Amino acid sequence: MANILLTTRCNRSCPYCFAKSEMAGAAPDSRMSWENLIYVADFLERSGRQRVSLLGGEPTLHPDCVDFILHLLHRRFRVRVFTNGVLSPERLEEFRAHLASADVEQLNFVCNLNDPEQTPAPAEELDRVREFLAVMGPWTVAGFNIYRPDFSLDFIFDAVNRFGMKRRLRAGIAHPVPGQSAGFIRPEQLREILDRLFSFRPQFDAFRVQLSFDCGFPICKVTDEQLGWLRRSGGEAHFGCGPAMDIAPDMSVYYCFPLAGYRRRSLFEFDSVQQVEEHFAALRKQLASEVPGIYAECDGCRQREDGVCAGGGLCRAVNRLVREAPIRLSEIEDELAHLRLPV
Amino acid sequence: MNLPIFVCPFDPTLLRRFTGAAVVVRVDRPARVADAVAAAEDSGNALFCVILDSACPLDQIEFGDDLKDTPLAVRAPSLGKFRNLVRHLDRLKRLDLRVHLPCDRAGNITGLRILSSVGLRGCAVIGNGKTDWEALADLMTYAVLEPVPHASIEPFATIAARYDPQACLDWGGVQFEDPSRFLHMDRQGRIALSRRELEESKFIAQDLSELSGQAQHPAVRERLDAGRRMFAENHPCASCAGWKVCLGKFAATAAEDRGCEALFAEMIAAALQRQAAKSCDPEPKPWPP
Numbered sequence: 001m002a003n004i005l006l007t008t009r010c011n012r013s014c015p016y017c018f019a020k021s022e023m024a025g026a027a028p029d030s031r032m033s034w035e036n037l038i039y040v041a042d043f044l045e046r047s048g049r050q051r052v053s054l055l056g057g058e059p060t061l062h063p064d065c066v067d068f069i070l071h072l073l074h075r076r077f078r079v080r081v082f083t084n085g086v087l088s089p090e091r092l093e094e095f096r097a098h099l100a101s102a103d104v105e106q107l108n109f110v111c112n113l114n115d116p117e118q119t120p121a122p123a124e125e126l127d128r129v130r131e132f133l134a135v136m137g138p139w140t141v142a143g144f145n146i147y148r149p150d151f152s153l154d155f156i157f158d159a160v161n162r163f164g165m166k167r168r169l170r171a172g173i174a175h176p177v178p179g180q181s182a183g184f185i186r187p188e189q190l191r192e193i194l195d196r197l198f199s200f201r202p203q204f205d206a207f208r209v210q211l212s213f214d215c216g217f218p219i220c221k222v223t224d225e226q227l228g229w230l231r232r233s234g235g236e237a238h239f240g241c242g243p244a245m246d247i248a249p250d251m252s253v254y255y256c257f258p259l260a261g262y263r264r265r266s267l268f269e270f271d272s273v274q275q276v277e278e279h280f281a282a283l284r285k286q287l288a289s290e291v292p293g294i295y296a297e298c299d300g301c302r303q304r305e306d307g308v309c310a311g312g313g314l315c316r317a318v319n320r321l322v323r324e325a326p327i328r329l330s331e332i333e334d335e336l337a338h339l340r341l342p343v
Numbered sequence: 344m345n346l347p348i349f350v351c352p353f354d355p356t357l358l359r360r361f362t363g364a365a366v367v368v369r370v371d372r373p374a375r376v377a378d379a380v381a382a383a384e385d386s387g388n389a390l391f392c393v394i395l396d397s398a399c400p401l402d403q404i405e406f407g408d409d410l411k412d413t414p415l416a417v418r419a420p421s422l423g424k425f426r427n428l429v430r431h432l433d434r435l436k437r438l439d440l441r442v443h444l445p446c447d448r449a450g451n452i453t454g455l456r457i458l459s460s461v462g463l464r465g466c467a468v469i470g471n472g473k474t475d476w477e478a479l480a481d482l483m484t485y486a487v488l489e490p491v492p493h494a495s496i497e498p499f500a501t502i503a504a505r506y507d508p509q510a511c512l513d514w515g516g517v518q519f520e521d522p523s524r525f526l527h528m529d530r531q532g533r534i535a536l537s538r539r540e541l542e543e544s545k546f547i548a549q550d551l552s553e554l555s556g557q558a559q560h561p562a563v564r565e566r567l568d569a570g571r572r573m574f575a576e577n578h579p580c581a582s583c584a585g586w587k588v589c590l591g592k593f594a595a596t597a598a599e600d601r602g603c604e605a606l607f608a609e610m611i612a613a614a615l616q617r618q619a620a621k622s623c624d625p626e627p628k629p630w631p632p
Contacts, residue, residue: 033453034457035456035481038456041460042460042490042493045491046490046491064425067425067426070425071425071429071457071460074429075461094426098426098429
């Protein structure tokens with residue numbers, strides 16, 4: 001699935017944000033144009049792909065956000081919008097008027113919720129999230145980014161129940177941007193994080209909420225019992241790693257936010273999604289040959305060799321290189337810079 | 344002379360003044376389209392199509408399903424909001440419709456691309472004011488070369504389909520502005536070569552009877568030959584790479600702004616590229632038929 005970044009602006013400042021450095025480097029308030037949106041939609045359609053995610057910054061800040069969504073829906077795309085739910089009253093009214101009758105199978109939102117106690121926000125911001133969920137709850141999956149080990153999920157179960165949200169929680173871990181010091185979950189914390197996550201099993205069962213993993217979780221840190229429960233409860237365990245294929249307003253395309261600086265190209269250089277995937281598969285292969293994963297044990301791990309697990313995510317692996325082999329990393333970056341496109 | 348197609352306002356009395364001609368009837372609101380169709384039939388003239396001159400953006404025009412068999416050209420100031428338009432899209436796509444948008448107005452070049460991408464035929468009305476030729480060239484590339492199915496955008500679709508390197512091509516007919524095919528008539532039955540000349544009361548005939556008996560009216564012939572004068576005058580258009588598909592339509596501004604040359608030169612290259620690939624693709628359906 002391709003991610004289209006509608007705008008580089010965001011109206012929240014999350015401590016774990018791994019898009020921040022990429023957004024800061026873009027022109028202020030860089031926005032996706034109609035022409036580029038139609039180009040991307042055509043590009044996906046001729047590649048046989050009918051799923052798309054809209055991201056930001058905060059995508060709902062784009063003045064044409066509603067129109068873009070309606071355009072993609074009319075063209076029979078399945079659309080997912082990643083939002084923080086902080087919408088102005090005017091924008092929320094647009095959503096209510098134009099999107100509140102959309103097919104829930106064709107349109108859904110992932111609303112990234114922050115724990116109001118651990119990540120305090122102004123009361124007005126929290127009110128707006130609640131207002132968004134009151135209108136679009138049935139279209140919305142809760143998203144939660146874990147950036148500290150003592151997190152709680154109670155507020156999410158409460159929101160799912162109160163606002164009639166989809167009974168699914170998309171749990172992600174805060175990723176590092178290689179070489180930068182934003183808050184993120186370190187490899188040695190992952191077992192603790194996962195144990196904490198699975199400690200909420202009674203609530204997941206009681207509220208019939210399914211758990212799904214975003215990228216970056218290594219399979220070796222999940223016990224068989226935990227994995228069994230996850231499968232039985234209808235959740236999704238995903239241990240792979242992209243490419244997410246993020247398309248910026250300037251039509252540059254990159255692997256994912258944390259790896260935005262690696263082999264970034266213009267979408268206009270490609271003829272199909274398959275070519276973009278091949279391009280980034282080459283990046284993944286090259287980096288994985290240098291650093292198989294986030295742990296030393298990833299080297300030779302059968303799950304990784306079989307493609308079941310990506311060794312904790314490419315950005316985390318590269319971050320390991322930054323710390324452990326900075327000279328080799330700069331050599332790799334030089335080699336990557338000279339690699340030619342296979343198009 | 345062989346009668347051209349008359350573009351006339353909706354006026355049953357006017358339509359009854361002649362018979363056996365092909366007519367394009369102009370109306371100013373959708374509710375009058377059905378009346379225009381009936382009036383053309385009652386008068387014994389053949390309806391070529393109806394032009395709806397709307398003061399409202401496209402998203403605010405209410406079309407009925409009863410119009411689905413009527414070829415309809417809608418001249419609207421703009422697309423309006425897509426969020427409003429999308430509610431009518433399925434109905435609009437059932438109509439035999441083409442949307443004409445003036446390209447001197449901000450957002451309309453984008454609007455034509457949006458319409459095309461959702462399956463509504465459009466026409467870029469070029470040259471009435473300041474023109475963003477670069478944006479038009481992008482639109483042309485999309486219209487002619489984008490492989491994903493989308494609705495045609497005139498005049499690019501016509502040029503791409505009919506361009507012949509050995510001949511000149513006048514595409515003015517897609518905007519009803521080709522005096523060899525279309526003449527414009529006012530309520531008094533007076534005849535002008537173009538819509539603008541009609542509005543400026545520059546008539547070539549006071550009545551239809553003045554046209555009969557001649558193979559081609561001298562004013563029509565003179566207009567069709569007007570391009571040749573540019574060569575004699577060494578006008579910048581005479582050395583333009585896009586001449587064969589432009590014929591000096593934008594001569595008034597071409598001297599100071601060569602943007603039109605870039606557009607039409609690119610247009611020719613795109614047409615050749617499209618024709619080279621044509622053997623694999625079905626022939627685009629011409630409109631009006």
